[in-house]
Amino acid sequence: MSKTPKIIYTLTDEAPALATYSLLPIIDAFTDSAGVEVETRDISLAARVLAQFPDVLSDEQRVSDDLAELGQLATMPEANIIKLPNISASGPQLKATIKELQSQGYPLPNYPDEPKNDEEASVKARYDKAKGSAVNPVLREGNSDRRAPKSVKNYARKYPHRMGEWSADSKSHVAHMSEGDFYGSEQSAVMEKATTLKIELQQKDGTNVVLKPSLSVLAGEVIDAASMSSRRLRSFIDGQISDAKESDVLFSLHLKATMMKVSDPIMFGIVVEEFYKDVLAKHADTLKEVGFNPNSGIGDLYSAIEKLSSDQQAAIKGDIEALYKERPAMAMVNSHKGITNLHVPSDVIIDASMPAMIRDSGKMWNVNDELQDTKAVIPDRCYATIYQAVIEDCKKNGAFDPTTMGSVPNVGLMAQKAEEYGSHDKTFHIPADGTVVVTDETGQTLFSHPVEAGDIWRMCQTKDAPIQDWVKLAVTRARDSGAPAIFWLDANRAHDAQLIKKVETYLKDHDTAGLDIRILAPVDAMQISLERIRKGEDTISVTGNVLRDYLTDLFPIMELGTSAKMLSIVPLMNGGGLFETGAGGSAPKHVQQFLEENHLRWDSLGEFLALAASLEHLGSTFGNERATLLAKALDEANGQFLDSNKSPSRKVGELDNRGSHFYLAMYWAEALAAQDQDEEMKTLFTRLAETLKANEATIVDELNSVQGQSMDIQGYFHPNGELASQAMRPSKTLNDALAMVAKG
Numbered sequence: 001m002s003k004t005p006k007i008i009y010t011l012t013d014e015a016p017a018l019a020t021y022s023l024l025p026i027i028d029a030f031t032d033s034a035g036v037e038v039e040t041r042d043i044s045l046a047a048r049v050l051a052q053f054p055d056v057l058s059d060e061q062r063v064s065d066d067l068a069e070l071g072q073l074a075t076m077p078e079a080n081i082i083k084l085p086n087i088s089a090s091g092p093q094l095k096a097t098i099k100e101l102q103s104q105g106y107p108l109p110n111y112p113d114e115p116k117n118d119e120e121a122s123v124k125a126r127y128d129k130a131k132g133s134a135v136n137p138v139l140r141e142g143n144s145d146r147r148a149p150k151s152v153k154n155y156a157r158k159y160p161h162r163m164g165e166w167s168a169d170s171k172s173h174v175a176h177m178s179e180g181d182f183y184g185s186e187q188s189a190v191m192e193k194a195t196t197l198k199i200e201l202q203q204k205d206g207t208n209v210v211l212k213p214s215l216s217v218l219a220g221e222v223i224d225a226a227s228m229s230s231r232r233l234r235s236f237i238d239g240q241i242s243d244a245k246e247s248d249v250l251f252s253l254h255l256k257a258t259m260m261k262v263s264d265p266i267m268f269g270i271v272v273e274e275f276y277k278d279v280l281a282k283h284a285d286t287l288k289e290v291g292f293n294p295n296s297g298i299g300d301l302y303s304a305i306e307k308l309s310s311d312q313q314a315a316i317k318g319d320i321e322a323l324y325k326e327r328p329a330m331a332m333v334n335s336h337k338g339i340t341n342l343h344v345p346s347d348v349i350i351d352a353s354m355p356a357m358i359r360d361s362g363k364m365w366n367v368n369d370e371l372q373d374t375k376a377v378i379p380d381r382c383y384a385t386i387y388q389a390v391i392e393d394c395k396k397n398g399a400f401d402p403t404t405m406g407s408v409p410n411v412g413l414m415a416q417k418a419e420e421y422g423s424h425d426k427t428f429h430i431p432a433d434g435t436v437v438v439t440d441e442t443g444q445t446l447f448s449h450p451v452e453a454g455d456i457w458r459m460c461q462t463k464d465a466p467i468q469d470w471v472k473l474a475v476t477r478a479r480d481s482g483a484p485a486i487f488w489l490d491a492n493r494a495h496d497a498q499l500i501k502k503v504e505t506y507l508k509d510h511d512t513a514g515l516d517i518r519i520l521a522p523v524d525a526m527q528i529s530l531e532r533i534r535k536g537e538d539t540i541s542v543t544g545n546v547l548r549d550y551l552t553d554l555f556p557i558m559e560l561g562t563s564a565k566m567l568s569i570v571p572l573m574n575g576g577g578l579f580e581t582g583a584g585g586s587a588p589k590h591v592q593q594f595l596e597e598n599h600l601r602w603d604s605l606g607e608f609l610a611l612a613a614s615l616e617h618l619g620s621t622f623g624n625e626r627a628t629l630l631a632k633a634l635d636e637a638n639g640q641f642l643d644s645n646k647s648p649s650r651k652v653g654e655l656d657n658r659g660s661h662f663y664l665a666m667y668w669a670e671a672l673a674a675q676d677q678d679e680e681m682k683t684l685f686t687r688l689a690e691t692l693k694a695n696e697a698t699i700v701d702e703l704n705s706v707q708g709q710s711m712d713i714q715g716y717f718h719p720n721g722e723l724a725s726q727a728m729r730p731s732k733t734l735n736d737a738l739a740m741v742a743k744g
């Protein structure tokens with residue numbers, strides 16, 4: 001790996017990838033002229049799929065495995081990576097990508113749902129490497145520091161987003177299990193020394209199945225295991241379906257099937273099976289024949305039955321319509337297109353979906369496109385209760401006020417795959433009744449869980465070094481910000497109880513004099529943080545990986561309207577920097593709008609903030625003065641951008657993502673023109689600033705007047721780069737101005 005100071009900018013998917021076609025040429029123009037190298041690496045879902053199959057692709061079609069390269073880089077001190085959100089693919093998304101690539105002439109094999117031989121098993125294993133949250137855990141060699149910078153908070157106070165009102169008699173609530181879940185069954189242990197673990201299912205019939213023959217663990221590592229009873233989950237879901245009907249609230253399910261890619265699709269499938277039970281039973285044989293997979297959602301049924309005669313299709317569809325009349329109303333993802341909460345496992349993802357519901361008065365959309373009170377089903381108790389605490393607070397005190405509310409930044413434990421629950425090769429769908437037993441190399445039993453066929457059993461690892469780093473980061477943030485820091489840990493949970501001991505120990509390594517650092521159960525931590533936020537006070541949440549994910553959408557969405565406006569830094573444990581953009585996802589809805597009317601409402605503020613932090617890091621690590629200068633100027637430009645409210649509008653014909661990039665470029669050039677530290681840069685950027693200012697009206701007109709047309713960029717997951725670039729760079733005046741400063 002070269003040690004030249006450079007920034008790696010990632011190419012990803014959907015809305016952020018489209019935005020990059022417009023933003024990257026601007027970044028290139030500014031950094032080229034300063035001699036700062038910016039290189040790209042493609043970690044899009046399509047590229048990650050292609051990288052798995054060099055053997056079937058032609059020389060021209062073959063792509064490098066950029067993710068593997070970046071995974072290596074993330075462990076080195078010179079790493080400086082800007083990571084945009086990417087698709088964490090659900091099964092249906094992965095299959096759609098394969099289909100699109102095949103239609104573009106890539107001779108990829110089909111995805112074998114049920115491999116029939118070794119060859120198919122190997123194909124499936126390769127595809128599965130690109131499934132779910134396959135990027136973030138590879139790059140996250142550090143813990144997470146996510147917060148709203150002051151300028152962004154001031155912006156939200158000046159231009160508050162809309163918040164739905166709350167009523168004291170809202171019927172919305174969270175429903176969770178009371179037994180048989182992961183929370184209730186968790187067992188945890190800290191490894192005294194490095195060892196190798198074995199996971200085995202001792203079946204009732206006396207035979208043993210080795211689930212994992214060997215797993216190396218380090219001294220000090222926290223290991224835990226838990227199970228989810230499918231029988232109890234089914235009866236809980238049945239109860240909730242009846243209760244939603246009786247209480248006349250929408251039924252909705254909130255999981256993280258993308259990130260917890262093994263456990264949560266199974267839970268999703270169980271809910272699909274229970275909700276559509278009668279129809280699925282009536283047509284069981286036919287649906288089996290056409291290969292319907294409930295874990296992929298009811299949307300998969302509609303695709304699967306396309307193979308049937310139109311009469312057969314009509315019969316099944318008719319039965320589903322009849323079932324809807326008996327069942328409670330379901331929360332809709334898109335009522336115009338008939339997309340329900342149970343259509344696709346990746347459409348409703350808890351980190352974004354629960355905050356959106358809370359922002360919308362605790363309601364979700366019904367089939368008539370109206371907001372309605374909702375039962376939010378979050379089966380496992382580990383974190384469900386925090387959302388109920390927010391709902392209770394809103395019912396009592398009304399909606400939060402973005403103009404006065406304080407902030408809850410987050411310090412999250414996630415380095416080296418910490419607490420990656422339910423997502424990896426240590427989560428199993430149990431094939432038969434028995435006991436799952438974990439033993440160490442001396443044969444001593446660590447954990448033992450009685451299980452039934454169909455249950456989910458998961459193990460999770462959290463290494464010691466990341467925990468120490470996380471505690472240190474929390475103390476640093478508390479010191480730098482002056483805000484109290486709360487560790488959200490539940491003494492009644494086996495895993496958290498181990499972490500509490502470690503936190504108490506490692507806090508002693510730091511000077512905490514004068515700091516307010518507490519350890520509280522998540523519900524208590526939530527209540528105190530909400531009480532303080534209403535008084536305009538800030539409270540740092542110091543959490544494990546799952547709460548990091550949940551809270552870094554929840555609070556930003558309440559405070560700023562979207563998590564896209566967050567600063568999201570991952571100080572890598574070996575000294576490098578990973579700068580994530582925002583905290584949200586890849587906004588598929590934004591792409592839909594872009595394709596329908598050539599308006600991209602994606603807000604790249606997260607990218608602007610990440611770039612400033614990345615340049616600053618490059619400047620300080622390599623003593624590169626021009627990088628520092630660019631960083632300072634970009635900081636000012638970001639302030640100006642927010643102050644002038646040049647974020648994209650949601651409406652066609654108005655300023656969109658491209659227009660917002662133009663303004664950023666103008667403010668950035670103006671800031672560089674205003675400085676006196678570097679004469680050459682001053683001269684160059686004064687010319688650019690003057691040109692952009694003089695042509696502001698023309699450029700904005702060129703960018704806005706193209707809107708209102710449908711667009712075709714020949715692909716969704718793997719669009720034609722030239723067409724996408726043309727679409728995203730429609731202003732000749734702006735392009736010519738940028739060419740003026742670009743080197744060469």
Ligand SMILES: NC(=O)C1=CN([C@@H]2O[C@H](COP(=O)(O)OP(=O)(O)OC[C@H]3O[C@@H](n4cnc5c(N)ncnc54)[C@H](OP(=O)(O)O)[C@@H]3O)[C@@H](O)[C@H]2O)C=CC1
Pocket residue numbers: 084085086087088089136258346347348349352353562563564582583584585586587588589590601602603604
């Ligand atoms: N770090 C990562 O790589 C992450 C990836 N993902 C992936 O993203 C995909 C979609 O996930 P989903 O949960 O729907 O989350 P998204 O964040 O994509 O969408 C939720 C909503 O948040 C708003 N939003 C998000 N980002 C922006 C932005 N930059 N500018 C303006 N508004 C924004 C949009 O609201 P509105 O519609 O009102 O405009 C959007 O519809 C999935 O494939 C998921 O796996 C998800 C989270 C993180």
Ligand SMILES: O=C(O)CCC(=O)C(=O)O
Pocket residue numbers: 088132133134136137258259351548549552583584
């Ligand atoms: O990796 C993923 O799938 C999602 C990550 C995410 O939502 C987050 O880090 O906030």
Ligand SMILES: [Mg+2]
Pocket residue numbers: 351549550552553583584
């Ligand atoms: Mg998230």
